[in-house]
Amino acid sequence: xxxxxxxxxxxxxxxxxxxxIVALLAxxxxxxxxxxxxxxxxxxxxxxxxxxxxxxxxxEIVKVELMPFGGVATLEGLGExxxxxxxIIALAGPLGNMLLITAALALDWLFALPEYPLMLFVSxxxxxxxxxxxxxxxxxxxxxxxxxLARPLGPVKATRAGALAGMVLAVALAAYGVWGxxxxxxxxxxxxxxIFLLIAAVREYRRAPYLLAxxxxxxxxxxxxxxxxxxxxxxTVSSLVHSFLPGMYNVVTVLDEEGQQIGELTExxxxxxxxxxxxxxxxxxxxx
Ligand SMILES: [Zn+2]
Numbered sequence: 001x002x003x004x005x006x007x008x009x010x011x012x013x014x015x016x017x018x019x020x021i022v023a024l025l026a027x028x029x030x031x032x033x034x035x036x037x038x039x040x041x042x043x044x045x046x047x048x049x050x051x052x053x054x055x056x057x058x059x060e061i062v063k064v065e066l067m068p069f070g071g072v073a074t075l076e077g078l079g080e081x082x083x084x085x086x087x088i089i090a091l092a093g094p095l096g097n098m099l100l101i102t103a104a105l106a107l108d109w110l111f112a113l114p115e116y117p118l119m120l121f122v123s124x125x126x127x128x129x130x131x132x133x134x135x136x137x138x139x140x141x142x143x144x145x146x147x148x149l150a151r152p153l154g155p156v157k158a159t160r161a162g163a164l165a166g167m168v169l170a171v172a173l174a175a176y177g178v179w180g181x182x183x184x185x186x187x188x189x190x191x192x193x194x195i196f197l198l199i200a201a202v203r204e205y206r207r208a209p210y211l212l213a214x215x216x217x218x219x220x221x222x223x224x225x226x227x228x229x230x231x232x233x234x235x236t237v238s239s240l241v242h243s244f245l246p247g248m249y250n251v252v253t254v255l256d257e258e259g260q261q262i263g264e265l266t267e268x269x270x271x272x273x274x275x276x277x278x279x280x281x282x283x284x285x286x287x288x
Contacts (some may be wrong), residue, residue: 047071049096090143097129138160159208166201233284263287
């Protein structure tokens with residue numbers, strides 16, 4: 001099921017999954033419309049924190065998809081160039097939730113806010129912030145995990161590992177919901193989050209091999225400066241990609257043991273090798 005674009009801010013499309021709208025209607029009918037709108041506002045604020053930090057780091061935000069547990073921001077040029085950037089952008093969301101809690105408590109201290117909306121606001125932010133730190137894609141903690149695994153495993157395998165963790169988490173959440181049913185506790189939001197998580201995790205898993213191709217295709221739309229690197233022939237493609245700069249055309253001069261040039265690799269050649277799932281292949285081997 002494709003997400004619907006609800007508005008555009010600059011080049012960024014704000015989208016909503018159709019199931020999100022179904023959930024909103026269900027909440028409105030059952031009298032939980034106010035709580036749902038609060039969750040929605042917190043989700044939006046959380047996503048804005050990601051996009052603001054991404055913009056500061058000069059990434060282009062192409063899509064923000066809203067989901068009940070947060071949202072998924074698609075940033076052009078992100079994923080493989082600098083894994084640390086992905087971790088910083090990911091952590092900005094939960095940090096935003098913590099800042100909102102701090103701001104609300106500060107306002108309460110100054111103006112003594114009514115207790116009910118305040119505690120609801122604090123608990124929604126705390127739940128969203130903490131839940132998103134779980135190491136499973138597409139959650140923010142999963143993006144941090146991917147950035148940590150990107151170097152040893154390569155971006156494709158790192159993404160798949162994170163997505164598998166997401167699927168496991170979704171199944172665990174659903175099992176928790178079913179377990180509650182035996183005690184007469186019907187918690188629909190647990191099932192809702194489990195479904196969204198599963199849909200998004202499966203999509204991340206499937207999309208993994210295309211991440212790299214997408215980056216090159218995306219950056220081809222613009223004229224870009226060349227980032228010229230020199231590397232030893234035994235350097236692996238996954239370590240080469242970590243030296244690639246987003247938004248630039250990366251070219252690698254490959255050197256032999258004596259430091260003599262043995263050939264040149266374009267970023268397409270390097271990404272193609274990586275896409276085949278061969279992160280350990282060496283620069284010299286692609287030339288042959
Ligand atoms: Zn987030």
